[in-house]
Ligand SMILES: CCCCC/C=C\C/C=C\CCCCCCCC(=O)SCCNC(=O)CCNC(=O)[C@H](O)C(C)(C)COP(=O)(O)OP(=O)(O)OC[C@H]1O[C@@H](n2cnc3c(N)ncnc32)[C@H](O)[C@@H]1OP(=O)(O)O
């Protein structure tokens with residue numbers, strides 16, 4: 001009991017957070033550099049370069065998974081039917097996921113890890129994320145598809161990036177947050193005004209999905225991808241998880257409901273495909289209503305257990321990187337030079353501010369104006 005309490009207190013200590021962030025940042029930059037070294041390999045053996053980058057990408061992303069699974073002890077429960085379960089991780093899929101939570105990317109990654117597709121997981125991500133050190137840089141080498149969320153500018157690049165995935169050598173899940181931005185009350189209100197204008201039924205728990213990205217993804221990955229995984233995520237007891245909470249060791253309870261829909265059953269025609277997606281979001285809304293009323297999603301629970309790999313990778317980087325920094329700091333302190341000590345202190349502060357900025361990228365309060373601004377412009 002006392003040991004558990006001590007551990008809980010330890011997880012809230014700034015020093016622990018600094019060590020975790022230091023390991024993440026330094027290992028991440030080392031891996032980014034290794035990824036850079038694979039560049040000359042691309043023209044010679046593209047498939048090998050891709051496979052190496054998947055492993056390197058795994059080594060970064062799985063640190064956040066380990067933080068969620070092992071540090072915060074967050075429980076990730078999967079609601080899905082056993083027949084579909086057998087196929088997860090053994091085929092390429094498009095994942096359609098709601099976008100309500102600051103850590104939904106970490107929860108998504110956790111399921112990817114458990115099914116062995118973490119290194120190769122893909123997403124249609126906003127361009128701003130490509131500038132985030134470590135993760136954004138890693139994504140260049142993993143052929144993540146970036147968009148500016150302006151269809152006229154995106155169409156060409158998105159289509160080309162999707163086509164490039166036709167010969168991808170590993171099984172991948174391609175994530176689409178069709179709502180295009182995270183849920184806020186303001187964005188919801190505006191988006192429901194758009195729904196009303198379009199004569200579409202209102203959604204209670206989702207923003208109106210943007211259909212262009214989905215239709216173009218289905219179109220360009222046909223033949224490569226076999227299914228759409230309609231995924232609906234929620235957290236028990238109205239938890240609103242944050243990355244800072246996870247870093248402080250707070251345990252959350254994620255519930256994910258996944259339905260496997262064969263890609264063949266999705267209409268090829270663009271307007272039919274868009275209508276199909278709107279219907280899907282109406283169903284997703286019903287699942288969320290069911291969750292609110294009963295505290296669970298429909299269907300059986302088929303849980304993949306957490307695996308040791310993410311933890312092993314994390315401990316490896318801790319062992320490699322913590323000892324040298326301790327020696328370095330000790331040498332600096334013993335040097336007796338006030339100037340050097342002050343410089344080191346300022347450098348550490350600057351790095352901490354950088355990491356805080358990175359964490360800020362996950363915070364909904366600091367989110368974009370997308371879904372607010374464009375409607376106002378359309379109305380002007
Ligand atoms: C199983 C577990 C999970 C597994 C996880 C798997 C993989 C994990 C991998 C990685 C994890 C990391 C996660 C990182 C997450 C980062 C995610 C993001 O960055 S989300 C933001 C970027 N992505 C997207 O936006 C994708 C969805 N968007 C689209 O597809 C868009 O179509 C687009 C391609 C971006 C283009 O957008 P644009 O706005 O320019 O054009 P649209 O034509 O789509 O939109 C206009 C259209 O929408 C109507 N509409 C609806 N609401 C509004 C509104 N509020 N304001 C204005 N307009 C709105 C509008 O009427 C137009 O309608 P129409 O099409 O009829 O003209």
Ligand SMILES: CCCCCCCCCCCCCCCCCC(=O)OC[C@@H](O)COP(=O)(O)O
Nearest residue numbers: 021024063064067105135181182358359367368
């Ligand atoms: C071991 C781990 C140590 C942790 C140390 C700190 C790590 C910092 C990690 C930063 C991670 C940055 C990746 C951010 C991914 C966020 C995905 C996301 O949710 O983006 C939002 C967009 O979809 C929509 O944006 P909005 O229009 O809502 O605005």
